[in-house]
Amino acid sequence: MRADGELVQASLSGDLKAFATLIDRYRYAVYGLCLSYMRNRDTAEDTAQEAFIKAFLKLRSLADPYRFAPWLKQIAANECRMWQRRQRDHLPLGETPVEELAMPNPSTDDELIARETRQNVLLALGKLNQVQQQIVTLYYLESLPLEQIATFLDIPFQTANQRLYRARNRLKEEMLNMVEETLGQQKLPENFTAEVIEVALQRGRQLLEEKNWPEARMEFRKITTAVDDHLEAQRGLALALDGELNDMLEDADRPKDEKLLHEAVVAHEEAYRLGAREEETILTLASFYWDLNRHEDRARLLESHAEETDDPHESFRAFxxxxxxxxxxxxxxxxxxxxxxxxxxxxxxxxxxxxAYSALPILIYCETGNADTWLAETEALYSQFGSPLSGTHYMYFRDRMSILRRLERYDEALQSGQHYLDLLDSEGTDDPVQRRWWKSDTLGARIRIQSITGDEEGLKATLEIALDNIQAYQSEWNSAVAGEADTQRREELDATYRRFAGYAVHNLGAVCSRAGCFAEAVTLLERVLKTRETGPGYMFLASAHMKKGDREGALAVLRRMKQSTSPSVQKWIFLGGVGRWFGDDEAFEPVRNDDEFAEFIAGKMAS
Structure with a gap:
């Protein structure tokens, strides 16, 4: 038989079977101790369970693993005394109502006999002192060996023997038989051991369901502190920290705690190390890595996930x-x-x-000399999409213009854009709300190319068309909302136009900033911030001020961003968006060592 100390050490290394063995070894000792204090076997069982849970959660605090039994007894005794203090009308065991120790499923005649027997037993036990009650209860409850009783009570074997001898002398021989029979009926359920460990985990699960993130974090932290490499507890801790972090980031008035972010990342990393491969865990960790600029870690994580998952679509996305x-x-x-x-x-x-070819992959193919591959493969895919025009058509022409611009094939890029504009004017779309956004972005791409080629007249003409398109977008928005009688539908329509018109205005403003049309850029970017605040929106506006030499204007925009109550803006700031932008945008090069910009350049502007 493995010694208690060995089982404790194994439990601390994450072996729950080892702790289950300890529960099996001492469950009746603890239950018997609780029964000697209490009037109710159900209460005794609950208290015994609570004692084991506390022992499980505090196991790392046990100085000497080989003194587990007396340490456990002290925890159980403390639980019993706490229970006693909570009782207003505590009764000694001898005064326990007989129905509290009822036999399971007795017949009517059996119950009458058993009740009288138990009454006599309880009266007899009530005449013993508490020490003698404990010895008798432990000895007759499950026929526990006297050696184990002595170890549990932390007394010499001879002392335990003497106490049992004296207690038995105080009980008549006939009463001893009734004591043994009555206490022997107070059995624990067979699944008691499994329930102890499960209850410790269930507390955390329940708190997760209630979205009580701080309390859930505390419960799972107890388990992960007590037991190394416990996967479910570590996964629960990660979920609790993620929930708490999201609540913090969504509350603009709540101080931002970088320690909480760090703990959430570490918890997810530990859960992943222990084998958590659920999509939620992996994608959350990948999101953390992206926000923290840990791109190599993110690439490695997602590549492993792509190789391991059985879902081909998830593998595709991960790659x-x-x-x-x-x-x-x-x-x-x-x-x-x-x-x-x-x-x-x-x-x-x-x-x-x-x-999967859209946006960032353009850079990958261009910078590795594989732009023609991108063009050929996307053209083959595009040929499979018919009418009406959709977001897919928009993405194809937008990205095609972008890659041709990077290849300095400007005429082809302009021709491609014009072809799409002609399609928008001649064909219907599957989303009239987005049509003018698609047109605005295509005109913006043309403006950027015209600024590169020095076509000032063409740029001026295109910009005028683009601004007219934005004005028409606003008019369509107003008319559509005013013409909708249903309140819910009107609100939905307003939100949709606000979103996509915001995209159109923002993107055109960003293009104007890149193209040197700074006055138009500032006007457009200020306009969109009135209806839709975003961190990048503020940074584009500050950048436009810097490009036109307006240092004070840029500072004023950054101060407005810092004071914004928008949760999304505050989240973007907290996760380092400002610092990343300063690092990437050359417009801020002249002020990177400027003291007044220092707090913004640092990245995080948490309270």
């Missing part, structure tokens, strides 16, 4: 995201390899495959 992170980490060759691994997968619908 694509891993490629983005490899690109952000500066490894374009690896990024291309990861992206190609996604592209050769079978069973991926054309729309999903096409979406």
């Amino acid at each position: 694509v995201k891993a490629a983005w992170s490899a690109r952000k980490a500066g490894d374009n060759e690896r990024a291309l390899s990861l992206h190609r691994r996604a592209m050769v997968m079978d069973g991926i619908p054309p729309k999903k495959r096409f979406d």
Whole structure:
């Protein structure tokens, strides 16, 4: 038989079976001790369970693992005394109502006999002192060996023997038989051991369901502190910290605690290390890595997930995201390899495959000399999409213009954009609300190319068309909302226009800033911030001020951003968006060592 000390050490290393063995070894000792204090076997069982849970959670505080039994007895005794203090009308065991120690499922005649017997037993036990009650209860409850009783009570074997002898002398021989029979009927349920461990975990689970994140965090932290490498507890801790972090970030008035962010990242990393492979855990950790600029870690995590998951669609998405992170980490060759691994997968619908070519992959293919591959493969996919025009058509022409611009094939880029504008004017779309956004972005792409080629007249003409389009967008918005009688539908329509018109105005403002049209950029970016605050929106506006030489204007915008009550803006700031922007945007190069900009350049502006 393994010694208590060995089982304790194994439990601390995450072996729950070892702790289950300790529970089995001492469950009747603890239960018997509780029964000697209490009037009710159900209460005694609950208290015994609570004692084991506390022992489980405090196991690391046990100085000598080989003195587990007396340490456990002290915990159980403390629980019993706490229970006694909570009782207003505590009765000694001898005064316990007989129905409190009822036999399970007795017949009517049996119950009458048993009740009289138990009454006599309880009266007899009540005449013993508490020490003698404990010895008798432990000895007759489950026929526990006297050696184990002595160890548990932390007294010499001879002392235990003497106490039992004296107690038995005080009880008549006939009464001894009734004591043994009555106490022997007070059995624990067979699943008591499993319940002890399960209850400790269930507390945390319940708190997670209630979204009581701080309390859930405390419960799971107790388990992870008590037992190394406990997967479920570590997963629960990660979920609790993530919930608490999100609540903090959504509350603009709540001080931002960077320690909480760090704890959430570490908890998810530990859960992953222990084997948590649920999509939620992986994607949350990947999101943390992205926000913290840990792009190499993110690429490695997502590549592993893509290789391990049995879901081909999830594998496809993970490979694509891993490629983005490899690109952000500066490894374009690896990024291309990861992206190609996604592209050769079978069973991926054309729309999903096409979406995976959009945005960042353009840089990957351009910077590795594979732009023609991108152009050919996206053209083949685009040919599969018919009418009406949709967001997919918009993305195709937008990205095609972008990659042709990077290749300095400006005429082709302009022709591609004009072809799309002609399609928008001649064909219907599947989303009239977004149509003018798509048109605005295409005109913006043309403005950017015209600024590069020095076509000032063409740029001026395109900008005028783009501004007229924005004004028409606002008019359509007002008319659509005013013409809708249903209140709910009107609110939904207003929110939709606010969103997509906001995109159109913001993107055109950003293009104007890049193209040197600073007055228009400031006007447009100020306009969009009145209806839709975002961190990047503020930074584009500050950048536009810097580009036109207005240092004070840029500072004023940054101060407004810091004072914003928008949860999304505060979240973006807290997660380091400002610092990343300063690092990437050359417009801020002249002020990176400026004391007045220092607090913003640091990145986080948490309270």
